[in-house]
Amino acid sequence: MANADIAEEYGVASSLEALSTAMYLFGMGSGALFAGPLSETFGRSPVYLTSTFCYIFFVLGSALRPTFGGHVACRYFVGLFASGTLGSNGSSVQDQFRFVGRTFAFPVIAWANVAGKPLFVPLSKSPVIAPIAGGFIIADPYLGWHWTEWVTLVISGTAFLASFLFLPETYLPKLLEWKAEHLRRLTNDQRYVSAHAQNLRQRSFAQRLRTRLSLPLKFIHTESVITVLGVYLILLYTLLFTFLSGFDQIFRQAHDLDKGQTGACFGALAAGATSFMLAVPGLYLWARRREARLVSSTQDANTTLEPEFRLFPGFVAGPLLPAALFWLGWTDVEMIPMWSVLGACFLFGLVLMALYTSSYGYIVDSYGVHAGSALSAITMLRYIIAGGMALGTRPLFTVPGFGVKWTMTVLGCVAVVLAPAPFVFWKMGPKLRKRSAYAISSCEK
Known part of the structure; x- marks a missing residue:
């Protein structure tokens, strides 16, 4: 919502207004390569806290920067350090909940990612809640776009302090390492050593880091599940960011809305994503009953x-x-009331939430303790591609004779091709996992 005002203030071409969004997404993608492996080496909490602490300073830099180049650089590092949370939160769900519990917990985390994530990055064109506030902030002549950064800083600082005080460690190998250390102190018996600690002692920090960081890259070209699902999610996020990059064209051009009203239209997406949550208790009960029947048999x-x-x-x-x-x-x-378009946005938000939850839940359940690296591989791919989409697809909405109608038609045709993907994974998933050295096969508990 702020990009046009940023371009005007710094005197750069309007074609560069999406660069700050793209650099944030490139930073998110490159940072995701590190987030999962580091969390599997040092634990989840150190990665969350350290990355968020650094992230806050670059949000501050974004608010105070004097040049457009400095602004773009800060946006990259904001994304880089924000990836510490996004790249590992699915793994934290896997740490704390069994299969049935994850049926309820993961959609809640996914909702926070899809609907609430931009509270921490309100200048991005990501879904969904922050542009509502951002539109009205920018439209207010007494505030302006700088206040999107200050609001972000306040929210992020509060979240960091709460996490610093109350966030527990959840990574089981790290907890076992602490338990073994505690038993050694109590008994003075040096035989209490966890497998995780032994692995850390046998190799240097550089060797451990190199091995862990290579896992996401290895997953991309050797893991069939990640390769195939990665292509699917890349296409899905291409649809998403192409759709969002033209959001102001969709509403301001046909319905003559101001910036505040355009931002408020993001509420339809948020409402759709939130409505999916109404189905979560039903999915939880269904999973619980199916597992009970399976255990009984x-x-x-x-x-x-x-x-x-x-x-x-x-x-x-x-x-x-x-x-x-x-x-x-x-x-x-x-000639058609705007409520029709808002209804389509509502449906899009609901569908996005359902596909995000099913895809990421499938990865978490498929890779178990390696879920962090698997999610890092997927996240890296989709955000780097999304960054390119933020730059390359916006002009489609302004091409004479093309516009919103035909852009959405092209996207809809791509979505038709993607529609059977969940059914394909249903049939092929067990075979793909059996070929994997890291995934949990269908015969494993």
Whole structure:
């Protein structure tokens, strides 16, 4: 919401107004390469706290920078250090909850990522809540776009202090290392050593870091699940960021809204994402009953459902994605009330949430203790591609004879191709996981 004002204040071409968003996304993608592996070496909390602490200073730099070049550089580092949270939070869910519990917990975290994430990066064109506030902040002549940074700083600083005081460590190998250290102190018996600590002692820090950092890259070209699902999510996020890059064109051009009103239209996306949460208790009860029947039939209390169970929301959401895009593109005209477009945005938000939850839940369940590295690989791919989309797709909405209608039509056609993907994973997932050296096969508990 602030990019146009930033370009005007610094006297740069309007074509560069999306550069701050793109650099943030490039930073997020490159930082994701480190987040998961580092959290699997030092624990989740040190990565969360250290990255957030550094992130706050670059948000401050974004608010005080005197030049456009400094602004763009700060945006990159804001994204780089923000990735410490985004790249590991799915792993934290895996640490704390069994399969059935994750059915409830992961959608809550996913909702925070999809709907609430931009509270920490209000200058980005990411979904969904912050642009609502950002639009009205920018439209206020007594505030202006600088206040989007100050509000971000206040929220982020408060979140950091709360995390510093109350955030526990959840990574099991690290907890076992602490327990072994505690037992050594109590008993003076040096035989109490965790496998994680032994691994750390056997190799230098540089060797450990090199091994861990190579995992996401290794996953991309050797793990069939990550490769195939990564391509799917890249295409999905290409749709998302192309859609969002033209949000102001969608509403301001056809319906003549000001910046505050345009920002408020993001509320339809947020409402759609939030409405998916209403289905979560039902999914939780369904998973609980299915697992109970499975345990009863196998007489094994450790039996759990296969990761493919996470794909069920995608079965419904996949076909609805092109419907939302076609609906929006062909009804975004002056003669049709704006409520029709808002309804399409609501459906898009709901579908996005369902596909995000099913895809990331599937990765977490498929890779277990290696979920951090797997999520890092996926996150790196989708955010680097998204950064390119933020730069390259915005002009589509302003091309004469193309505009919103045909841009959405092209996106809808791509979404039609993607619609069967959850069904393909349902059939092929067990075979792909059996070929993997890191994924949990269908025969493992």
